[in-house]
Amino acid sequence: MSNLPGSLIRTPDLDRWIAIENDGSITVSTGKVELGQGILTAIQLIAAEELDVDPDQVHVRSAETGITPNEMVTAGSMSVETSGAAVRQACAWARRLMLSEVSDDPAQLEVSNGVVTGPGLNAPTSYTEIQAGTPFKFQIVDPTQEKDPSKYKVLGRDNHARIDLEDKIRGVGVFVHDLEFPNMLHARIVRPPSYHHRLETVDLTQIEAPDLGFVDGSFIAVMSTDEYRATRLAESVGNMAIWTQTREIPADKPLPDYLVAHEASAFPILDNVPQDVPPRSLTTAINAVYSRPYLMHGSLGPSAAAAQLADGILTVWSPSQGIELIRHTLAQLLAMDAKTIRVIYVQGAGCYGHNGADDATVDAALCARAAPGRPVLLKWSRADEHQWEPYGPAMRVGMGANLSGSGNVDLWTHDVWSFSHVGRPAPGRSGMDVVAAWHIDDGFQPNEPTPRLGSESGIHRNALPIYEFPDQQIVKRFVTDSPLRTSALRSLGAQCNVFAIESFMDELALAVDTDPLTFRMRHLRDTRAIAVLERVVELAGGVSDSRGLGLAQYKNRQCYAAVVAEVVVDTTTAEVRVSHLWIAADAGRVVDRDGLINQLEGGAIQALSWCLKEAVAFNRDGVTSRDWETYPILRFNEIPIVETDIIDHPELESLGAGEATQGPTSGALANAIHSATGVRVRHLPFTPERLREAAAD
Amino acid sequence: MTELQLNGESIAVEAIETTPLAYVLRNECGIKSVKLGCEAEQCGACTVLADDRPVPSCTLALSDASERRLTTLEGLARGDVLSAVQNALLTSNASQCGYCLSGIAVAAYALFQTNAHPTHNNIVNALDGHLCRCGAHPRVIRALEQLAK
CATH class of the missing domain: 1.10.150.120 ([2Fe-2S]-binding domain)
Structure with missing residues (x-):
């Protein structure tokens, strides 16, 4: 097996990755997609660095089936690590091949802004002169030497412009919602009141040509060339539809209790407790239970997609994180050959994981099939998005520990209950995890959730502590029968696991009358973890009253992040306001420093919103979080001052950072609330009611 | 036909008078900066200036917008020069x-x-x-x- 990045093993053809264009510009391709996380800018910078050209010379082409390399799903904070590594290696090969054209000793040549100089050359030449318009016709089978990081000029600098931003600040319609085609239809879906409602009858006679409407099972769509008219039709058709409720959503039991009651299987993630201790009868002196409710991705723009079926080819414009997954899902659902389906990525609003993007893509394709030849732009309503997206699952974490006479942990137990965090379309399985497939006649049932046991899978992601404890027992408890639809929400299980671990560390520190920083340091061996912890404390000027700490390494192998939060708690209203956040992170080799800070800070703000405000509300008849009033999120006047510092390691590999701060921020916030009030909050969200309940305990 | 005063120009649009301004701007005037987010004045993504004051355009009917001087993001720059x-x-x-x-x-x-x-x-x-x-x-x-x- 070669040492090449996986993406290059799958797509070794260099011409799929890079082209020197006739005008001298350089096109670099990635299978990863821009979700607002800045990946296209990172890819541009990596290519520019490796080729020694100005970043402006590099154009990044992203995600179209059959064109760009297949890099699976843009998820898991993996894009800089995987696509970045592939692009770097592809560019190193392109550079070597071009320089070999003009010199027998290419290592002696210098490149600056794409101009090649050095011994043996009669005159300076350039990539353009050597290669413009000419394919490389080269298969990468072995790695080549990459640029020495000590000579980096581009990576790690802090002043790179985001390449997608100027269009957006000028109002250019770059989103999938903004697509316009001649003769286009606007489509809206009429959804059932809940997962468990089936259509009895609906009257579509009010829809007259040229408007269109169709019913397939419990799937109702309306289309019009006039978008607003499509929304009016959807409303009036929805008012006429008669539904039957087939069952109720289980909504009576508090979620932490429901999770325990519906545990289906348990898996030891780590068990290094000596064999003579029966695992099930471990008793711990200090115990605590933490939980979170279902959380919404809550994309600001409701999901949307466009599609056209013409001449036997289905073309889809989709904001999906996984264009190949959705292509094969469409092929299975529509009984088409995948070769006749083309998926072009177009940006949607930020998704933060698996939101409604795939569902809307399928909805659009069904509408396109019902209006052959016509391009169809389908949009979900706000209520569609709030009620039908797959939520981040509720979680319950039970922690336990024994402390030695010297005040150190000698036994640590962590039990985590949750529903499946992976509900992405998985073509080829017997079921199908897209909404429309459940509603159409001859459709599919949802796939039976199955536990995944990879080292960093959803429920137990970051269940392994970053700390060194002699005896540990960590158990994943897989729960079925989720009342609500679930899938991957940014950081998956890591947010709640780290929230629990970091809260519990403070509880243990208090139990042995040690300050939380010292207690953590006593249990840390990882020098990079120690370094970010020291850096954040220095940045904050200490972790005194009203402040709390949080620390984690995402997936125990990606970016390190430490957070200090400072809160003000109103003693009358019990409202928590976060006044300040300090973040220190180590993401290895920094690519785009400002982009990295943007991701770390954005993740931290989002986590504050989850922790302070959010819980998907539902009852037996459906989801009642239908808009931003029934599902409030953090607002501008609730935003703390945020300061961030990065420890750059150009000599090390880059580590994915997009989800690194969710967990540490959640722990830091809970610890700050305790520091400010003496009240330990263990159940999200930390609303005034929850604070009062916790204070009464 | 309804007259709109949009980004310093007077333009005529053909749309039913109850149509929310956001739809008119996006689909009749090519103004894509105005985003549909909630259609309930809850998120601000569709904000435009009406007589220099920010208002949500998702609930403002075309008929109520026609009397007002409208400015969108596209109207903030002077040519290529951003505000x-x-x-x-x-x-x-x-x-x-x-x-x-x-x-x-x-x-x-x-x-x-x-x-x-x-x-x-x-x-x-x-x-x-x-x-x-x-x-x-x-x-x-x-x-x-x-x-x-």
Whole structure:
């Protein structure tokens, strides 16, 4: 097996990755997609660095089936690590091949802004002169030497412009919602009141040509060339539809209790407790239970997609994180050959994981099939998005520990209950995890959730502590029968696991009358973890009253992040306001420093919103979080001052950072609330009611 | 036909008078900066200026908009030259996905028109009707505070 990045093993053809264009510009391709996380800018910078050209010379082409390399799903904070590594290696090969054209000793040549100089050359030449318009016709089978990081000029600098931003600040319609085609239809879906409602009858006679409407099972769509008219039709058709409720959503039991009651299987993630201790009868002196409710991705723009079926080819414009997954899902659902389906990525609003993007893509394709030849732009309503997206699952974490006479942990137990965090379309399985497939006649049932046991899978992601404890027992408890639809929400299980671990560390520190920083340091061996912890404390000027700490390494192998939060708690209203956040992170080799800070800070703000405000509300008849009033999120006047510092390691590999701060921020916030009030909050969200309940305990 | 005063020009649009302005702007006028987010005045993504004041265009009927001087993000720049607020947001990379960005830029523009040196509180209060799910708020606030100096 070669040492090449996986993406290059799958797509070794260099011409799929890079082209020197006739005008001298350089096109670099990635299978990863821009979700607002800045990946296209990172890819541009990596290519520019490796080729020694100005970043402006590099154009990044992203995600179209059959064109760009297949890099699976843009998820898991993996894009800089995987696509970045592939692009770097592809560019190193392109550079070597071009320089070999003009010199027998290419290592002696210098490149600056794409101009090649050095011994043996009669005159300076350039990539353009050597290669413009000419394919490389080269298969990468072995790695080549990459640029020495000590000579980096581009990576790690802090002043790179985001390449997608100027269009957006000028109002250019770059989103999938903004697509316009001649003769286009606007489509809206009429959804059932809940997962468990089936259509009895609906009257579509009010829809007259040229408007269109169709019913397939419990799937109702309306289309019009006039978008607003499509929304009016959807409303009036929805008012006429008669539904039957087939069952109720289980909504009576508090979620932490429901999770325990519906545990289906348990898996030891780590068990290094000596064999003579029966695992099930471990008793711990200090115990605590933490939980979170279902959380919404809550994309600001409701999901949307466009599609056209013409001449036997289905073309889809989709904001999906996984264009190949959705292509094969469409092929299975529509009984088409995948070769006749083309998926072009177009940006949607930020998704933060698996939101409604795939569902809307399928909805659009069904509408396109019902209006052959016509391009169809389908949009979900706000209520569609709030009620039908797959939520981040509720979680319950039970922690336990024994402390030695010297005040150190000698036994640590962590039990985590949750529903499946992976509900992405998985073509080829017997079921199908897209909404429309459940509603159409001859459709599919949802796939039976199955536990995944990879080292960093959803429920137990970051269940392994970053700390060194002699005896540990960590158990994943897989729960079925989720009342609500679930899938991957940014950081998956890591947010709640780290929230629990970091809260519990403070509880243990208090139990042995040690300050939380010292207690953590006593249990840390990882020098990079120690370094970010020291850096954040220095940045904050200490972790005194009203402040709390949080620390984690995402997936125990990606970016390190430490957070200090400072809160003000109103003693009358019990409202928590976060006044300040300090973040220190180590993401290895920094690519785009400002982009990295943007991701770390954005993740931290989002986590504050989850922790302070959010819980998907539902009852037996459906989801009642239908808009931003029934599902409030953090607002501008609730935003703390945020300061961030990065420890750059150009000599090390880059580590994915997009989800690194969710967990540490959640722990830091809970610890700050305790520091400010003496009240330990263990159940999200930390609303005034929850604070009062916790204070009464 | 309804006359609209849009970004300094008078234009005639053909749409039913009850159509929300956001739909008219996006689909009849090619104004794509105006985003549909909630269609209930809850998120700010569709914000435009009506007689220099920021308003949500998702619920404003075309008939009620026709009497007013409308400005969208597209009307803030002078040709290729961005307004100071747009430029501040751009040079600070004050965004992630950018879906909320134009509404925020329009509201911030209105703030700076009335107050060239807004305080932190002026800024967050002016933007409080604008939701951002990416958590780009701190850099939006920093960019505008820098501009206010």
